[in-house]
Amino acid sequence: MAPFKALYDRRCKYLVGWFEVGESSILGPEIIHESLEKVRVIRNRLATAYSQQKSYTDNRKWPLEFDVGDHVYFNISPMKGVMRFGRKGKLIPRYVGSYEFLQRMRGVDYKLAMPAEQASVHPVFHVSMLKKCLGDPALILHV
Template identity: 40%
Template sequence: MNQNIDVIRALLKAAQDLKKSYTDKRRRPIEFNKGDMVMLKVSSWKGVIRFRKRGNLAPWFIRPFKVLARVGEVAYRLELLEELAGIHNTFHVSYLRKCVADD
């Protein structure tokens, strides 16, 4: 009985290690500096409510914003426009992408 449990645990551990190795290959650290330009990700529902984006062709990311400061390890404060004053200006790094477009 205990041997079966040990075998199952070993197989689960092997599967977890394999999945972790796949994930670690794709994961990359994302960091921004003060003054960098980033694109802000909006979900489709929040895009309709907060950013007035609607329809099937609504963008996933909206215009570039300037990074004002880093807040903690994974959050950044952005310089938002006046029309977005009702939105908190601190976002998790997963909602940001580096802006690669020219000015």
């Protein structure tokens, strides 16, 4: 009688327990070598896939840093029904303003010079919410 059947008075429903006592074969060294070879092949394929994905990520990612006095745009995420920076609706711009960068707070936090009409907005932002202004900020028309 199988050990599972002796304990629970029924057969095991999983494939692991579908054998009677003495039916299981003893594993030899060749089966162990085959399984180790398969594990090595799987590890090599995983390493190849990891390095390929890492190279794709590294090509698209670049460090973004600003110098004091640079002008940056601030990202406003479009959320339905939320009014941000006095703009609301479907056709709001993705980036607003041209704000001057004042200082770097920590590793990725930057403090911007916000105008008086936007005093309710906290002036410290994460680097991912900023985009560098590549043109001359004096030529930007504020509508």
